[in-house]
Amino acid sequence: MVQNIMLFGYSKKISVKCVLIIQVILLSLSKGANSHFGYSESNQRRWGKHHGHCFGKLQSPISIQHSKSVPLHMPAIDLIGYHNLLAHPLKLMNNGHTVSVTIPKFSKEDIEGGEFNPYIRGGKLPGVFEVEGVHFHWGDRNNRGAEHVINDIRYTMEMHIVHRNKKYEKLADALEQKDGAAVLGFFFTLDDSDHEGLAAINKYLPLIENSNESVYMNSTFTLSSLLSHIDLDKFYTYKGSLTTPPCSEAITWVLYPEPLPISSKQISRFRQLQDSIDGALVDNYRSLQPIGNRRVFVRSVNVHHTQLSKLENEVSYKKWDWFF
Template sequence: MLQLILPVLLSSLWAACAGSGDWCYQSQFSCTHQCNEKWDHANQDCGGSKQSPINIVTRKTIKDERLTPLKFSNYQQIFKSSIKNNGHSVQVGVPHLSTISGGDLPTTYKAVQFHLHWGNKGGPGSEHTIDGEQYPMELHIVHMKADYADLTTALRDREGVAVLGFFYEVSNSANRKYDPIITSLQSIKAANGNMSLPSISLAQLIPSEQNMTSYFRYKGSLTTPGCTEAVIWTVFENPIPLSMDQLKAFSELKFSDGNPLVGNFRPIQPLNGRKVFRSSGAVVLVSSALLLATLAAALGLSQPN
């Protein structure tokens, strides 16, 4: 009888805790904070079959010769904007001057905004993972097709949005190119905090073009509600270096509920039969067991003397 009653009690507890509040990350959910971390309850599109992020298993990716280096236009352009703590991330608007094309993208896409996802004080926090490895933080530069006037319209097109994803790694020294952003974080700790950002360029935030030839490509969705499945994802292999202090600075921000803004990443979503492609420069990792077996066979160690 207890086995029958317990699931009912747990279900009731979930209903009491979850309420009908706004969506939230798993790091936020508690009975004192009634928010919806089951996103498909908040928006049915979040339960779709082509959701993001995913775990990229490199040995299962398919090499695609069409995935040539992307062409970046006006990424060196210096621009002024504002930086905002929107209650679940840090976001910066980008003038539509910067564009990407090539790399088997169907057309030219113009930059709209960039935002970040991170862990807790430099801990694991990226949305995408590579062979199960979660990086400390991930940058998303959001673009829409150049002939659209706004992101809402672009999201009605199944290929209307192209997002570039970049990982971060811990460096022994600070990345001074990020000083304008890191310094600004002190002034936008509270949700809806907003301030002018010193002049920057997109190029200063990402690797050099020579170091962006290795990437993965798949079709997915936005990683926040409404989770619209209209995104061509390009996830770059080479991470961006930041010092531990720089990474920890993001954990000083606050969610809308006033708690530390940490762990603002969506869990990995099922691939559901989708193919993940890789550029010719992307590295394919093999398991250590398979590598040892291959080496043993090559050295003649797999057969007894």
């Protein structure tokens, strides 16, 4: 069986089998194009052509001003299991867009033996959220790299710890829901001293210099080791999105404004990595997005409102909506 088909401007007789082969090739090319994206201004403007959410009204990152944030009495974020060693082996990967640490889940037998996967709760989080992974955004210069801007400061690097709402089995499913995921954001600023917790990741970076290279770390670490001794009582929170395609508007953001230290040696290792489009993997941060009618809340720390039971009786933090 043959069909007439217009191919590259010419009419040819071609078998149905060939038509199917061409369709498969074009589909695979389309998928490949969608899986790669760049961070230049022109590339970011094209994100929405393949991912409609990138043109949404709840996009991230945003610029946060303390003076424009709404102080709110709410619980601190409980970081459950952050002091426990992560399940291993931990996979460190340069995916061409960032450096990511995939955190494997403990097996059923481990959980029955008392182990559990780290999770978070509290704040205005709509549930309990289990950790999925960690990744970073950094710049070619020390005065840029972070995605969010806090009080007109763009820090050298930003770390995201991604969590999935436990009521959804997989992260991909969770990202289809408004309450699907939560991201804790932490900022790094240049310092004379190394960040000791970051050293566990930093030493493996030369092994994943090129895009799509990965390595299994022969040791594990705790999530709390990445957070040093910063103040975790104060944070900003708002409703937003993934900062990379598909830009799913499923994220409850929690941002801790006190920066972590990173030495020039440590940040230089991030800057030596390569991406799949532009060469050097640097400036991998998305441009700022409009806040629109969203509220940004800042946790109001008050000694008279430290107990969760008192907060629940007050219920103000539950009634306050994310939007004006």
